[in-house]
Amino acid sequence: MGLFDDLSQFLENRLEEFLRNNPHLELEALLEQLREQEEDSLRLIADLQMQEKRSQDEILTTAQEIQRWHVRVDKAKAAGRLDLAQAAQEREAALLREGNQRWGQMQGIKERITQAKELLRRVQQRRQEVQTKAAEAQASRTAYQAQDRFETTGWSQSRNFSANADDLEAKFRRWETQDELEQMKRNMGR
Template identity: 75%
Template sequence: MGLFDDVSRFLESRLEEFLRNNPHLELEALLEQLREQEEDTLKLIADLQVQEKRSQEEILTTAQEIQRWHIRVQKAQNANREDLAVKAQAREAELLRQGNQQWGQMQGVKERISQAKELLGKIQQRRQEVQAKATEAQTARTQAQTQQRVETNAWRNKNPTNYDELEAQFSRWETEAELEQMKRNMGK
């Protein structure tokens, strides 16, 4: 299960790295990566389930062969054909070993299916977490853009008036200054 733990740690570290850097773009990339991993894991599970079914069929076939050779052993022993009975017992023992190997392989496949399903659950959970973060980041970005537009519009609406008032004040002051200058020039 080390591989699955490594993948889980990798996903966690990637999420943290993505969140630190450019969150809105990186979260989308991580979501895509998680979707691909989810698809790959689903394909792996399907392949393993096919292998499990095949193993079950092989075990059943081997069990039927074991049963057939067991009957042959008994027939040969009942007929006092020890030469055939010994060979049939050897064949039966070989089939039993083969069946045990097949059983072990099937158990290994079942374990891999279990691990893959566990990994799939972790990937899906992580994808939901990242999706929530992406939605949160999108909402925050939308709110920030809306706030910026509101502030920009308020500034545009507010500042022309301020500039008009400021312009008027400077015009009056400059006019008064020119009048004062004219009065002084005339008084000289």
């Protein structure tokens, strides 16, 4: 086991080093993880909503049974069948307890739905933040690469710089002189 643990630790350290050296990949991995959490949260919400619907259906069925046994209690009492009335009342009471229990379970499911929706909102918010950071990192990387290309291009062109420098210098002097003359003309015209 020691060799596998050492190898595992080595690979984990190399992965962490690689991600530190490539932060954009770390952001992409985090984005993927957040996408999976978002999908898991959506599945959980859908599952809980199905449980809530089943629970509501069971409560409705139980309520209908309570109502049916309540009518039977009244009917048995009216007919003077107290033995049947007593048994029907016991059944009605058991169904009421069952209904209350189901109601409590449904309330628990509703609370879990609320929590899952809050979790989903936080995951989506975090994903948006990471997407923004990833876009900023991409823009920064692109700007750095452009600057790097510019500097590399400028460096390779610097060999030709000395030959063109005198010509460029002369052009700038003529332009600056011309600009100064134009400026003096404008100032004199005032």
